[in-house]
Amino acid sequence: MVKIENLSKSYENGQIHALKNINLNIERGELFGLIGPDGAGKTSLFRILTSLLIPDSGNALILNYNTIKDYKEIRKITGYMPGRFSLYQDLSVEENLEFFASVFGTTIKENYYLIEDIYKQIEPFKKRLAGKLSGGMKQKLALSCALIHKPEILILDEPTTGVDAVSRKEFWEMLLKLKKQNITILVSTPYMDEAILCDRIALIKNGEILTVETPQNIINQFDKKIYNVKSQSMYKLMKDLRGFEHTHSTFLFGQFVHFIPNKIDFNTEYLEKYLLDNNHSDIFIKEIMPSIEDCFMELDQAKSD
Amino acid sequence: MLNNRDIVINVKNLTKKFGDFIANDNLNFEVYKGEIFGFLGANGAGKTTAMKIICGLSLPTSGELTVAGYNIYKQQDKIKANIGYMSQKFSLYEDLTVFENIRFYAGIYGLSLKIILRRADDLIKKLGMENMRNTLVRSLPLGWRQKLAFSIAIIHKPQIVFLDEPTGGVDPITRRQFWDLIYDAANEGITVFVTTHYMDEAEYCDRVSIMVEGRIEALGSPQELKSQFDVQDMNSVFIKLARG
Incomplete structure (x- = not known):
């Protein structure tokens, strides 16, 4: 057409x-x-x-x-x-x-x-x-x-x-x-x-x-793992996740932060421990399917790297 | 973020009529210091009318309002000096450079040259725009312009900043970088009053109000509203309310 x-x-x-x-x-x-x-x-x-x-x-x-x-x-x-x-x-x-x-x-x-x-x-x-x-x-x-x-x-x-x-x-x-x-x-x-x-x-x-x-x-085709993460302070959570050694990328997504680790065999216990060490409470971590928006951001980042 | 409950915007029985048409029908709400307050509603629900009144640009038909501690009828000029404003449609002068825009707006708000120069340096550094200092705003990508416009809207350290659909049309990464700036400002005690059509952004607010046909039909934290309407996200809250 x-x-x-x-x-x-x-x-x-x-x-x-x-x-x-x-x-x-x-x-x-x-x-x-x-x-x-x-x-x-x-x-x-x-x-x-x-x-x-x-x-x-x-x-x-x-x-x-x-x-x-x-x-x-x-x-x-x-x-x-x-x-x-x-x-x-x-x-x-x-x-x-x-x-x-x-x-x-x-x-x-x-x-x-x-x-x-x-x-x-x-x-x-x-x-x-x-x-x-x-x-x-x-x-x-x-x-x-x-x-x-x-x-x-x-x-x-x-x-x-x-x-x-x-x-x-x-x-x-x-x-x-x-x-x-x-x-x-x-x-x-x-x-x-x-x-x-x-x-x-x-x-x-x-x-x-x-x-x-x-x-x-x-x-x-999204080839990474992606998690919904939440804690009592979203502001602190964003800052701390950026300083985490296993972070590939992390973005606000509605009521959660989407966290993408830099390796596929990532164990969420690392993340939980890291957040506990940084005084977070009410920690919630769950693997999810990516949205189109996640995919767009991933492709966009890969392009600019 | 809401450690204290100082009220910076107090709206009581706000009504605005245009002839027979009631644009704002007896609005009542309070906004607290350092809070991110989402002001939502469908097109034509009356958001812009209410926002103009709260910013000191138009007077209500009736009602009592104090904004940043000043009376809306007697101290409109004081209100304007103590707030910042940014919209997607109008923000910066395209034929001035980054630095010239900062200097122009800071000058309008009466800052001394010494302070202007210091804050301009801080702002440019914070945004990582050192190499764009003398670039015309016209040639900046939209995302940069919006981050710059927001930072300039708070250059005079206002008590409240009003953001009217600040992120429309921006790519998803830039949109989130913009919200980082909003969080930073709120963390410094600046109250953020924001309108948006992106319902994921409604989730980032401490509290949101939703206007339907001139009235506030819902007000609370995103969590409270989701429980109240028994849905999973703010988009569903919005659609339930606005569709009746």
Whole structure:
């Protein structure tokens, strides 16, 4: 569906390398996640794919259409929701949707079945100006507008950034429903917990892809042990764990500290004794499965070493 | 961390209306010295409105508030001098260097040049930014900018620092390094008042409040709230509350 070959893009006369020789294939019908922090190159990649930006070198193809040569076809088959809200603030909800439908030579009626679930949630406000909508409603309208011409592929640039946990959950429920309509979805996010909902993900940082895999395989490939650790003082625990001779890395993780020892045959009794010697009480140590976030941090560290 | 129970923020019956719309509906809470207080809520729940009032930037419709020992109606200027503020959206001047930003903000808070120079050195050393001292903030990676912005927000050793979604979009390692700075500040007695959409960060707070439609619907330590709602993590607490 999408074929990206040796794609590079730089800005400011080659001083900033946004994308460094990216290679990526996305299958038809996949829900594919591009996971990485701000400045990783996610938006540059999406703008190239949607024909809005020209790469320095390399090729990007969607259904064998080249994003430079065949930009007219590319724009027909892609639905794009940019990171910044970019609908017409001074048109109403309904007018925005009608406008996007007419630009693509279709009608709301023709493809209504695709957007029905999403649009009916904002339909009571269809006479309201888009600029006056709440964040969650703007997001639903933007998604409806990106879908109204029945694109082959939906490209969503950080649709859930700055959105609260409940709205994030609802948005992903909508994406999973769209996937069932056989629309290919490419979505970027800085939230690692959303990665698990994708069929496959690419972890990206500083313009480079760290890995491309199913979320489960990324977790399976984690080759170290990892423990949840807790004691009466999390602040002291963090400081002390950093000074422990068997520490590979240690990071805060919600109510626990994730501790990764520097050898695979690590015995937790060492750790318990070390913490007791350092006056910790209520010590809790338990081996766990890594999360995608653990894997990302491990790959990120390995890259910078 | 909560050895003493000095109250640094005291909010009683805070209500703020915009016409018929009630943005804050009779809020009541206290925040203690050296505490990390998480101020959570869905988009549009009324967090920003309440935060602006507590920072001395807007007045409530009714209610009694003291912040850092000062009255919200009569001593807004004193409040502003005794707090620090940082948000993801606005923090530093991009066309000034690291050192110039420090000097500018410290100057605004009325520190003498002698103290400014000393604290600038300490700050740059603590962050390990010695080789970036004369770098324009524009060319710093986002993670560095945010660590610098936080350190500058407490350069005048305020009683309270307000952080409005300070870690949005930052990579997971940098996000945790940022929380190290928060813990250090709290350990030095600075009260940290923070909003976030990351629910794992809610777990790092001593206490959190959760706003729903203008009201505080839950308030307590993460452990208390998880027991109260009978769930495993703060994300589930949040979803249970906000979804009703």
